[in-house]
Amino acid sequence: AERARVLRAAGAALEAARGDLLTVMAHEGGKTVAQADPEISEAVDFATYYADRALELDAVPGARFTPARVVVVTPPWNFPVAIPLGGALAALAAGSAAVLKPAGPTRACAEVGVAALHAAGVPADVLQLVHAPDDEVGQRLVTHPAVDAVVLTGSTETAALFRSWRPDLHLVAETSGKNALVVTPSADPDLAVADALRSAFGHAGQKCSAASLLIAVGSVGRAGDQGRFTRQLVDAVRSLRVGWGTDPGAVMGPLVEPPSEKLLRALTTLEPGERWLVEPRRLDDSGRLWSPGLRDGVAPGSWFHTTEVFGPVLGLMRARDLDQAIAWQNATGYGLTGGLHSLDDAEVEHWLEHVEVGNAYVNRATTGAVVQRQPFGGWKGSAVGPGAKAGGPHYVAQFGTWADGDPAALPTALPAAEAAAVLSALARPLD
Incomplete structure (x- = not known):
């Protein structure tokens, strides 16, 4: 035709x-x-x-x-x-x-x-x-x-x-989407950190599919000096090079517009019980270049847990077990993308059976649809x-x-x- x-x-x-x-x-x-x-x-x-x-x-x-x-x-x-x-x-x-x-x-x-x-x-x-x-x-x-x-x-x-x-x-x-990446103790921590960065900070987090939450399960969520995964994640976030799209060395680009309303709140204001592991900072007078942020202690049902912010801020939640992590992942009201990092086949099967997302990613980043092979779309909100x-x-x-x-x-x-x-x-x- x-x-x-x-x-x-x-x-x-x-x-x-x-x-x-x-x-x-x-x-x-x-x-x-x-x-x-x-x-x-x-x-x-x-x-x-x-x-x-x-x-x-x-x-x-x-x-x-x-x-x-x-x-x-x-x-x-x-x-x-x-x-x-x-x-x-x-x-x-x-x-x-x-x-x-x-x-x-x-x-x-x-x-x-x-x-x-x-x-x-x-x-x-x-x-x-x-x-x-x-x-x-x-x-x-x-x-x-x-x-x-x-x-x-x-x-x-x-x-x-x-x-x-x-x-x-x-x-x-x-x-909209409020997408979470779950990491269990059976995950490859190096791969999980790398995929978390790609998911949360690609195009400065300005993707409906971006991971805005990372839910650490069990020992993965250990805080302080005992938390190898947390330390590795903090170091990786701090190392991201931010620059304009014309800079070939930039890993994370600028915001399309200076932040306002929800994104500005996410970049500048902590909710009760939260703390900055990496505090985002404005890097120039335009208001469009920001360093990435990592906030810890995001509580179930809190503003950051349920609100799409559309920018370079990742919230860390610490779950008791995989079932609790799935419950928090499903509790946002949205159902666009979601990820799991686990090398345990039983965990993967259990997660796929219970997660409520349109696009489910296992041991990879939560962004990047592929025409025909991986069509894109969600459900719920x-x-x-x-x-x-x-x-x-x-x-x-x-x-x-x-x-x-x-x-x-x-x-x-x-x-x-x-x-x-x-x-x-x-x-x-x-x-």
Whole structure:
């Protein structure tokens, strides 16, 4: 089909634009090369994988698929290439037109990515980039009657806001997460510390999948001079080199914006019973460069235990046994990612059976989804809508409806005429 051909060409165009994307992601989003390069690969993988899924939609015996007319994609700023383009590519694969409203801090990243897709043959009137504020214009996009679906990657509060604007909205949302990494006495401590750093401080902790809590089980949680694991973790956190995304030696980059509200509280204020093992510090006048923080004594049910802070702060909890650690891991109200470090097969099996997360990681970092092999998505407070995981086999199919009947071939080319009129109306400035 023509749609699949165009999507494969889009993947090749993104690969060719890798250098431009790396540059704009570093300058605008503060991403280090180590963080940005895999994200570009993920966007390429979305294009080629969704091309294959497009071919399947008109080949289901006894079923007919009708694509959504227009899909609005409202991505975050922390993955400024893979998430916005992934949502748009999925809509295009379904046969829909897409309106992409990028996050304000990373507009240029979206512009470079969309330009690559247009150069690959995606019609400009079928994929439109709209720079709009999150207030009245954003509300008009979400509530327009021609919009059949909205893709959101953002906070639980934003998902609730969208639903308040339009209760019947077909919303596909990946929302907040408060993710924990559990370490048991049977773990490899060196590997656990290394993965804890990657999970908590990659992209300065500005990932919905980042580990914000480390739950040390039994002897792992020993304090003071007897706590080898704690000492090793403290040394590792202190050793992280912080710098701008353009610094090739930086391990942790800057915040996208100076911290405020919840993140500022997490960086500067301890809760009752807590203490700093490594106190975070502002490193320059911009307010965006901060050293990483490690807080000890996080109590079950406390503010830091249950609140997503979205920044470079890791909270340490000390559990009696694995069951208590799992209970604390599940008690945040979210269910996005979670990790376990253990070399005991029985512990791993027990944890996998009882942990309440969409993506479970064993003896590895809690971040970094892989298209097709490791689709991404959560449950509980971390998802709103059908729940199909991005990069998975059912993601594209949710952008349309199914009915009984002989398979009817979807349009061989991406929709243009009707979409042009609809999208022009959506993108028109307010009077």
